[in-house]
Amino acid sequence: MLPAKHVVFDVEGTLVGYEKFYAAIDERLGNKLREYGVSPHVFGYLWIEVSEREYTYLSMSGGYTPYDKCIKHLFWRVLWKVGVPNPHDFATAEDLDFILHGFSDMEMRPGARECIDTLRRNGFTVWAFTMADYSRIYSYFHKAGIDLPEENMMSCDSTSIGKPASAAYAPLLEKLSAQGEKPWFAAAHAWDVSAAKRQGFRAAYCTVFEHEPVTEIFGGMDCVADSLPEMAQSIVRCSDQLH
Structure with a gap:
């Protein structure tokens, strides 16, 4: 298994x-x-x-x-x-x-649903971790018709520890690592991905928001892609290579 x-x-x-x-x-x-x-x-x-x-x-x-x-x-x-x-x-x-x-009233980016569907088809469980209001974030998924169980969505408001503090990522990393292989953290903010990587996540970065990875400051990632669907495919490929 x-x-x-x-x-x-x-x-x-x-x-x-x-x-x-x-x-x-x-x-x-x-x-x-x-x-x-x-x-x-x-x-x-x-x-x-x-x-x-x-x-x-x-x-x-x-x-x-x-x-x-x-x-x-x-x-x-x-x-x-x-x-x-x-x-x-x-x-x-x-x-x-x-x-x-x-x-x-903001909406999911083009390719967001495809990204999530690709990961789920390939055996990944999808989680969301935000520093914003939980109910507002949940509404984005609901409006887009993307099912995400409430227990798979977390806000920093619940712990009063904001990203990118190491203590913000640690509980989720520990929980998911105990369930299987090293989990991935995926974001379009280099500061967020690099912080998660330093705590032990595998790092997937999408340039859709910041355009420039600026590796001179944030360091390298495990995968970098220009769109959300491409990022999902890259995560799948990298994961497959580990088995």
Whole structure:
């Protein structure tokens, strides 16, 4: 009997794209942002990156705060940082609610279903590990018609330890390693994959979000692919070579 095989996915940015979020920013504030020379896409990307940084720093310093709370309350600060002098006059609470609805309305990337189906056909159990709100992440799978058992989905909110802290990955690594071969961690964020690899996961990186692997900083991965279906195929091939 072959050992159990597992793949743990990051969700936002990896399986789920940010297009609906950027579109909501553009619809609500796009013309006003352009008056300051700021594209909605760049603003959205900066907002996400700042929120992830502050979330991580808070977690590291013992002040864990859910990511969804961080992104909500940092909105006006990021507006000020891109050059808007009076952020609360520029955008209203209703604007923020509209944009955050777009965040919740994001969709699976093209190829996400194919990626998951390929892995499952080849004997892998699929897991999701996110630093975002559990119910919001679960809704992305539900809307896409992709079945993922609730027990296979985990959020850092349940432990109040944010990725990429080693303690965030360790319990899942220990659990899955005890069930079979060394599990895979798959993501489109190099910082996430490389952190999981250092803890003992096999690392699968997709360039769909960041484009450049930047191995000079993050090191090499066990497999690198430009699309989610290609990443799944690479994981299967690598796993087969181990047997």
